[in-house]
Amino acid sequence: MGSSFKERASKNLLSCDNTGGDAHFRRTENDFSNMYARDLLPAKNGEEPTMQFLLEVVEILTTYVRKTFDRSTKVLDFHHPHQLLEGMEGFNLELSDQPESLEQILVDCRDTLKYGVRTGHPRFFNQLSTGLDIVGLAGEWLTSTANTNMFTYEIAPVFVLMEQLTLKKMREMVGWPNGEGDGIFSPGGAISNMYSVMIARYKYFPDVKTKGMSAAPRLVLFTSEHSHYSIKKACAALGFGTENLILLSTDERGRVIPADLEAKVIEAKQKGYVPMFVNATAGTTVYGAFDPINEIADICEKYNMWLHVDGAWGGGLLMSRKHRHKLNGVERANSVTWNPHKMMGVPLQCSAVLVKERGLLQGCNSMCAGYLFQPDKQYDTSYDTGDKAIQCGRHVDIFKFWLMWKAKGTVGFEQHIDKCLDLSGYLYDKIKNREGYELVSEGEPQHTNVCFWYIPPGLRGLPDGQERQERLHKVAPKIKAMMMESGTTMVGYQPQGDKVNFFRMVISNHAATRSDIDFLIEEIERLGLDL
Amino acid sequence: MGSSFKERASKNLLSCDNTGGDAHFRRTENDFSNMYARDLLPAKNGEEPTMQFLLEVVEILTTYVRKTFDRSTKVLDFHHPHQLLEGMEGFNLELSDQPESLEQILVDCRDTLKYGVRTGHPRFFNQLSTGLDIVGLAGEWLTSTANTNMFTYEIAPVFVLMEQLTLKKMREMVGWPNGEGDGIFSPGGAISNMYSVMIARYKYFPDVKTKGMSAAPRLVLFTSEHSHYSIKKACAALGFGTENLILLSTDERGRVIPADLEAKVIEAKQKGYVPMFVNATAGTTVYGAFDPINEIADICEKYNMWLHVDGAWGGGLLMSRKHRHKLNGVERANSVTWNPHKMMGVPLQCSAVLVKERGLLQGCNSMCAGYLFQPDKQYDTSYDTGDKAIQCGRHVDIFKFWLMWKAKGTVGFEQHIDKCLDLSGYLYDKIKNREGYELVSEGEPQHTNVCFWYIPPGLRGLPDGQERQERLHKVAPKIKAMMMESGTTMVGYQPQGDKVNFFRMVISNHAATRSDIDFLIEEIERLGLDL
Known part of the structure; x- marks a missing residue:
């Protein structure tokens, strides 16, 4: 009862085979270099390596989770396909005949996350599905473990x-x-x-x-x-x-x-x-x-x-x-x-x-x-x-949802939705009369979608016509490309019918706040200034 | 370098916010009773509760993984739908308007696994997909965390x-x-x-x-x-x-x-x-x-x-x-x-x-x-x-597969497949001349499927004819039902064309050994003795 959480957690997690004393646990990361998948369960004496390996993976994942919510972390570290295919340092996507050590597997896990996109980051607005719900995540981990x-x-x-x-x-x-x-x-x-x-x-x-x-x-x-x-x-x-x-x-x-x-x-x-x-x-x-x-x-x-x-x-x-x-x-x-x-x-x-x-x-x-x-x-x-x-x-797609519903209650989902719609109202109010913005359609947002053009200063004086449209069509893709290169935020754009490329801002991330909306607008203006 | 794995693991996993000293970590399980999903990230000061909650979930999961490979654990703890729907002690499937505490969520996770089926158990032969590959599992956990x-x-x-x-x-x-x-x-x-x-x-x-x-x-x-x-x-x-x-x-x-x-x-x-x-x-x-x-x-x-x-x-x-x-x-x-x-x-x-x-x-x-x-x-x-x-x-279905391929190499998959086919050969050899067994078709198995009837002693003297067929048709379902009630093993059965119900044994689980095949046969004979 009086033991610290640290002690308790590690005792339970690693209590699998402590008959041999603590010597078993005196391992450093380097030890994984001599361990292979074949040493894990169901291998004989595989319990301890299995627990150590999974715990190491969990450390990678929890570190990623923490960074995901940290606004000083980038949303992504962009590389072109040919760059990743040629192989980043220590990260080779090719499959081979012979097994790699578990150390390499752990490196691969870290690199996979490093070169990916943090879809749970408070400034990731690129898709309709965003955010990283912790209870939902726990539900997915359990689902994978149940594997049915x-x-x-x-x-x-x-x-x-x-x-x-x-x-x-x-x-x-x-x-x-x-x-x-x-x-x-x-x-x-x-x-x-x-x-x-x-x-x-x-x-x-x-x-x-x-x-x-x-x-x-x-x-x-x-x-x-x-x-x-x-x-x-x-x-x-x-x-x-x-x-x-x-x-x-x-x-x-x-x-x-x-x-x-x-x-x-x-x-x-x-x-x-x-x-x-x-x-x-x-x-x-x-x-x-x-x-x-x-x-x-x-x-x-x-x-x-x-x-x-x-x-x-x-x-x-x-x-x-x-x-x-x-x-x-x-x-x-x-x-x-x-x-x-x-x-x-x-x-x-x-x-x-x-x-x-x-x-x-x-x-x-x-x-x-x-x-x-x-x-x-x-x-x-x-x-x-x-x-x-x-x-x-x-x-099994149900468990994470069921678990989230248990954990939040219907009222929790309601709060989440109301908050996201409030945020889109905030964005709408912010840009509707702001210099350099044009809304694609008038009126309060119906959902969290806010569609708008950003008009760089250099285009503001142009008369409406083909030249302006052609230049405006290129603005969103250029800003988006710079955003991805700098890794600061992500938002979608597309043309629709006869309308040239415009930004589609959507909010479904429970981590997003007004300051993230402000950041997005600042970022668009920073990157779009000279276009 | 000299620190134990235990120390290192817990230090890293819980190093999120130790500025407040160790007092933060002096928690017992009961503390989750006052914590809710809203206290987790992205909540202010949510990092520590998040790490504690995820670590607790991981403990539940790693315990489950260990038990999955432990032959003294049951494959399942069978309950009828109405029993689970009426609610087992402390486990209520109904969703409600108000949030549950994280303590309850953790109980729900434990109970979900408790009343489920261990598809990775060495004696689970019920489906074509069996087994719990540790690297594959790690891959799924990462996939869930990347959530893209x-x-x-x-x-x-x-x-x-x-x-x-x-x-x-x-x-x-x-x-x-x-x-x-x-x-x-x-x-x-x-x-x-x-x-x-x-x-x-x-x-x-x-x-x-x-x-x-x-x-x-x-x-x-x-x-x-x-x-x-x-x-x-x-x-x-x-x-x-x-x-x-x-x-x-x-x-x-x-x-x-x-x-x-x-x-x-x-x-x-x-x-x-x-x-x-x-x-x-x-x-x-x-x-x-x-x-x-x-x-x-x-x-x-x-x-x-x-x-x-x-x-x-x-x-x-x-x-x-x-x-x-x-x-x-x-x-x-x-x-x-x-x-x-x-x-x-x-x-x-x-x-x-x-x-x-x-x-x-x-x-x-x-x-x-x-x-x-x-x-x-x-x-x-x-x-x-x-x-x-x-x-x-x-x-994202690719990552776990890619990671397993890296970890095992092509040769690792080859060994797995050869081993499973060897095991089915072992089963075939074991029952082909054994009293009380009839193979559905002659010849070595083509894949790991071995299809057979078990003929209980009471049916062995019966002449081939409608009565014998009708009684034989009921044998596999009865044995299967008893297997599930006792939770010792699971194997599939079905009729095919004009053939009455027979067992279909398949092996894809890397944890299965000859002793598990022996156990299955013993179990069929034990349960089928008096049919």
């Missing part, structure tokens, strides 16, 4: 139940009565969206499963011109054809115009197509726009179309009493994609597709493989989830 | 290059000149097989991508009646229809009969179908059979069909000079699935699809999303892999 597979209750009893309970909770937040319905965690939002298209097709044309697309009429699907490209990928993969995905026009804020949907539905019907599926986006990738779900749902009901809500990015707002109104109508959807690995800060990968009608996932995907899903097991095999999936083996 | 995404070089420079080099090495082992070609790591063998079907379709009928399946003639695909169900799932998902997947007959060892393929190709053509794709399995799920690739390749060439080799399970044998002949002809394949997470003991998930012709993956899947794959980046964007994938975000 979601397909049967038999080998993942706890994880299968956690998935079931968590999916139910998510469906409750969507607003489906008693959280009824179905769902599955998939390897990312693109696959979740693909599921939604597959399930919709199965609902309306179940014979496609056995007979192929010739069993269905000529089908068309609808999605916003601003939606994620995964809907298009799904149309290509599943045999619909990308030309049969009809893009919907949006308003100046990037939201689908419902009247445009209805007009295009009518037009398609007149041409002999059968409108089957509409994707409404809750939080578009670039603008963070929320399509008007209720109006879209009205049209879906009227024309008997499947309504999917892609809330990969915006789904997290359902956890916030302040912001969930942006998804009003989501309870009318037939299916919903929601990626906790984006706005909710769960480590990658963690994406769910939720389905209102029970049985469709199973019906759509089941192949009843007798060697995996034996009906004569001693437990209730309805808990075996494998036959619902398009995958066979399925990674 | 494979879609662009920009945010995963090192991992993207590792993937590229490793895929090239795998293609070399397949036998493609200079390792040329393409490939990608995907979330499991089912998705890798799905890729192969998509790419084949794109190669022959590229218009399907834009126009849908109506742009192709009536297509048929071929695979063994013993092949993995993922080929069928792909046919359902991609719009071919499962009825257009033609199952090929096999010989008594479970290998495709080439003449049957040719006959069915001719028959399909006569009916007006276009034969497009043949899947040859290298290591079937149940029998471990290797289809004769060369003879199948001859037919594919003759009729201009895509040849895919599903080596999810058997691909690992390419690493063994002794056993790789079983895949002779694999170099003639157009695509190959190979799951290092199966026979090579890499932690889940790690699956690759390799493609002989460069450009097809990109052509098939690219949608050129400007917001992710900006052409005006400062580096060579051909390293951005995202547009090759059907996913958008993609988990």
Whole structure:
């Protein structure tokens, strides 16, 4: 009871084989130079080397974690592919026939982190998934250690139940009565969206499963011109054809115009197509726009179309009493994609597709493989989830999310989301009247996305026209390249439609503060001054 | 230099903030009861609690690792779903609005492992993926800590290059000149097989991508009646229809009969179908059979069909000079699935699809999303892999594999595979003439699969006939159920075709020894004695 934490920790961690006395532990780092993977468990006497090796790895990782949150550390140490391929000092990516020592393996671990990108750094704003949640990280470490597979209750009893309970909770937040319905965690939002298209097709044309697309009429699907490209990928993969995905026009804020949907539905019907599926986006990738779900749902009901809500990015707002109104109508959807690995800060990968009608996932995907899903097991095999999936083996993506939810509570996610949206409001207020900035669209941010052009002093006097546009188009890539070279921060940019390259700032990192927003703006101005 | 490892480890791990003296570290476990997730980084003064919490998690995990390799530990502590759902003492799966203390989170971590299944235990034989490789585990821990995404070089420079080099090495082992070609790591063998079907379709009928399946003639695909169900799932998902997947007959060892393929190709053509794709399995799920690739390749060439080799399970044998002949002809394949997470003991998930012709993956899947794959980046964007994938975000599955390859060398994988196949030979020799055993097929095992019936004494005198078959059908499930209840070992069973339930023993665990095989047989006989 009175022993120090240090003593206790090391005693427990290294108590594996202390029968030989402390001599066993008198090792310096150099000792790993004579140790190889074959000396680790299950090798005879492998317990002690195993513990020492893992502890050394943990030291590398915890050092990395500490530095990740340290603003004096760079976000990245950029090198071009050819530089890394040629080999940095002591870091050779080539694989060889003979084993390397564990010392070299530890060096490789350090170098892998050194030349990587700190996605948890408070100034990493480059993607929708940022941040390093400590409880989530612990959850991932445990998941790796358990090293099992979601397909049967038999080998993942706890994880299968956690998935079931968590999916139910998510469906409750969507607003489906008693959280009824179905769902599955998939390897990312693109696959979740693909599921939604597959399930919709199965609902309306179940014979496609056995007979192929010739069993269905000529089908068309609808999605916003601003939606994620995964809907298009799904149309290509599943045999619909990308030309049969009809893009919907949006308003100046990037939201689908419902009247445009209805007009295009009518037009398609007149041409002999059968409108089957509409994707409404809750939080578009670039603008963070929320399509008007209720109006879209009205049209879906009227024309008997499947309504999917892609809330990969915006789904997290359902956890916030302040912001969930942006998804009003989501309870009318037939299916919903929601990626906790984006706005909710769960480590990658963690994406769910939720389905209102029970049985469709199973019906759509089941192949009843007798060697995996034996009906004569001693437990209730309805808990075996494998036959619902398009995958066979399925990674355990649930545990980290479940553990974070336990640790933060629903209120913790709500605070996180409200804070990130507050920060984007701060950025918006900061730049909306600031010299040298132009917002891509007017009005308060809908999500944490703030899209803007930075106009370097040298361009400010130019009249609007082709020359200015061409020069402005090059500004964001140049600033971004300098940012990466200096390693100070990272933010994304892209063109959109007829708009030249602009910055897309997004905030999902729980470590970011107003000072980091200030830093970003200072950095853009510092680097862009002479462009 | 002279300090003990214990001291050094704890000093380094906890050196984060020792300015306040040792008082900071005088904590007992109970202290976590007043700590919450909000006290961890990025919280102010969060560094020390973070390190303490992570170290405590590591202690739980390393204890689990040690016990996993300890044969006096059970493989599992079985509970029915309703038991776990009702809540075990102190372990409540339900999620709540308010946060739990970190103490509870640590208890949850312990309980999650306690009620799970030790897939790394030397006596866990239940799946094709078993074992807990320590270097692979370290690799997963690092991957979780890096928490990034494979879609662009920009945010995963090192991992993207590792993937590229490793895929090239795998293609070399397949036998493609200079390792040329393409490939990608995907979330499991089912998705890798799905890729192969998509790419084949794109190669022959590229218009399907834009126009849908109506742009192709009536297509048929071929695979063994013993092949993995993922080929069928792909046919359902991609719009071919499962009825257009033609199952090929096999010989008594479970290998495709080439003449049957040719006959069915001719028959399909006569009916007006276009034969497009043949899947040859290298290591079937149940029998471990290797289809004769060369003879199948001859037919594919003759009729201009895509040849895919599903080596999810058997691909690992390419690493063994002794056993790789079983895949002779694999170099003639157009695509190959190979799951290092199966026979090579890499932690889940790690699956690759390799493609002989460069450009097809990109052509098939690219949608050129400007917001992710900006052409005006400062580096060579051909390293951005995202547009090759059907996913958008993609988990980093490469690092653990790369690190294991470094640590073991190619020779280390070879030794692992040779050892597992030796063990299956040992099992085969042990039971082939043993009283109470019948092998499902004659002859030395092709892979590590050994399929057999155990005939309890009470059934041995029965004449072959319906009664004996019906009773024998119930033997394996009963023994398996008792095994799980007692937690001593786990092995799979299933029926196949007209064969009643039999055990399928597979060995991929590097911790398994002959004594574990002996134990399994003793256990089957002990539990099955009175059936």
